Amino acid sequence: MSDSSASERLFEQARSSMAGGVSHEARYAEPFPKYIARAKGAHKWDEDGTKYIDYAMGSASMLLGHAHPDIVAAISEQATEGVFFADCHATEIEWSRLIQKMVPSAERVRFVGSGTEATMLAIRIGRAYSGKDKILRFEGHYHGWHEFVDLGMKAPYDQPSSLGILPGTVDATVVAAPTIEAVESALKRDGEIGTIICEVSGANYGSVPLPEGFLIALRRLADEYGAVLIFDEVITGFRWSPGGLQARDGIIPDLTTMAKIVTGGMPGGAVGGRAEFMALLDPAFEFEGRRPGVTHKGTFNGNALVAACAVAALTKISTGEPNRQADAAAGKLRDGLRNIMANHQVAGAVYGEASTFHIYLGEGAEDGSVAGLGAAKIRGVDPTVVRGIRGGLRKRGVDLMSHMSGVTSIAHSDEDIDKTLNAFEDTLREMIADDVLGRG
Secondary structure (H helix, E strand, O other): OOOOHHHHHHHHHOOOOOOHHHHHHHHHOOOOOEEEEEEEOOOOEOOOEEEEOOHHHHHHHHOOOOOOHHHHHHHHHHHHHHOOOOOOOOHHHHHHHHHHOOOOOEEEEEEEEHHHHHHHHHHHHHHHOEEEEEEEOOOOOOOOOOHHOOOOOOOOOOOOOOOOHHHHHHOEEEEEEEHHHHHHHHHHOOOOOOEEEEEOOOOHHOOEOOOOHHHHHHHHHHHHOOOOEEEEEEOOOOEEEEOOHHHOOOOOOEEEEHHHHHHHHOOOOEEEOOOHHHHOOOOOOHHHHHHHOOOOOOOOOOOHHHHHHHHHHHHHOOOOHHHHHHHHHHHHHHHHHHHHHHHOOOOOEEEOOOOOOEEEOOOOOOOOOOOOOOHHHHOOOOOHHHHHHHHHHHOEEEOOOEEEEEEEEOOHHHHHHHHHHHHHHHHHHHHHHHHOOOOO
16 A cells, blocks of 8 residues: 555646646645545545645635535536536526626626636727727736736736737736826826726735725726726625625726636636627627627536526525625634734734735734735745745645635634634744744
8 A cells, every 4th residue: 555645646647647737737736736525615625534624715716615505406406407508598597687686887797618718808898899909907916817918917027927928918918006106107108008907806816905095096097098997806706795896895897707606616707797898799789890899609608507506606695694604704714813923923914805814924014904015025925934824724724725815605614713723823833933934
């Protein structure tokens, strides 16, 4: 019998058949990634049977927790009727009407295959409607992996993140710091900017928060300069409130991109927008001599299995109760993490909105806030510290989403939060003893 773990053995097999052994480069880990066998509620178990309290929650998709009974029932019932028809069906109408009811900007909806496809389509609509090729996007904001939004995704922000990127897409992208001064300067300087896209939480689902009043000012500047404003609510949508950040704060974009929770955690996504913008997708509507003005296809868009899952999830979320429960769990966790850091005189901050939490370890947050620190400081925490937190928590049965962040769901109990706090305190003690943490 081999002494290697099940995950190690599986990775050896994966390397011989899958490029890099993974389906997503962020899942790659050395010496091998973990392989998950099952998940239920707020927990998941790897192939060796190790149990984790999960704060990744399907990359923030699972507001209702893993394998929620309503979701399981909806998928099972639909599967008996067929999973994919390549035809229209009634459940996609029900799904679109739920989104229309919940998301203020979504006067009309079009389904897509993923969050990446959602931003790709929204940008195409923005370019067609404005008649201008260039888009304005912000440093460090993530909108998927397609070429329209590669430049600016990660530092250095003036260089593509990958080989194989067409120079034309780089030339058509203007990257700005997330400040109103930078936005106004770019719009004044370049008259070819016709579309603005923004991760409305700030970069990395709020780990680098936006300045106070930024989105209100962005809406004003988009109107002033005739630019189409896209809110990327792939994570904030249905998590910041049942109708996303725009419903909570009353700031309405022209177009909204959605994925993750909008499908109940299944593959897929959606673009919602004001009727005049979404009309460009209507084959019965002529725009600039074309019907439709913007072509959009996708074999699995709105497929029945995803639609059934989405309707079950959004019906429950539309009540607002799941948001209240998940927000309360995250609030208790943030408070506990702050108290532990203060008790051990560890420099840093714990912050986050709605059902998210972010941990910053380092100087400059003496007031408990990371406002003004900037992306380079917040995301530039010593990798040894990041590995220490993530590794220390994981060996104690707690798994984060990315960096030193995570999300909660309705399934995270007080017991889960208490166990997480104990694991965090033990991890800090270990790191302090190993002299890898700064003290406040």
